[in-house]
Amino acid sequence: CYVCGERGATISCRQKGCKRSFHFPCGCEDGCVSQFFGQYRSFCREHRPAQTVQAQQDGETSCLICLEPVEEKLSHHTLVCPACRHAWFHRGCVQRQALRAGFFCFQCPQCQNRETFLWEMSSMGIRVPIREAAWEADGTFNELYERHSRCDARQCLYARGREEAEEEGPWQLLLCSSCAAKGTHRRCSALRPTVATWECDDC
Structure with a gap:
């Protein structure tokens, strides 16, 4: 491993001519990038992909997820x-968002x-698991x-x-036809048999 110097490094940089190999945890610490789609390519710190989009910040900019300042x-x-x-993000923040949102809900x-954002973040090494969002799986919105x-009639x-x-x-x-x-x-609201709809007092 070019980072720690120990043996057993099984990940190699896919840049042509680069002979660097590394352990996955070591690569994460050193800023290497692994793409979790397609050919599952990995790149060392020197050859990792970088965003080419032209974007300018307006004064001090904060991460849209954690609201803390980001680099300039x-x-x-x-x-x-x-x-x-x-929309600017810390890498760690957008990675946590991706893990929680999953493939089907991950978006800016x-x-x-969704489409452009998902492709760009995945190319930058953000792992987006192919599953439903965590808030769907944990039953948060089951109600x-x-x-x-x-029956909510007064009596x-x-x-x-x-x-x-x-x-x-x-x-x-x-049920209330509005909400x-x-x-x-x-009978609790004295509705005739011919009445097809009803609205609650709030609506």
């Missing part, structure tokens, strides 16, 4: 969105460009997929309670 120009540790050219936080199923008249309803008749549960976040039994 592009570097291995400071990246910019190639689409909008206004500012302009929301949003559940249909409201409770529920159904003997079986607010949580129960029937498919039709006076105890059919109607769908509140419901009522027909």
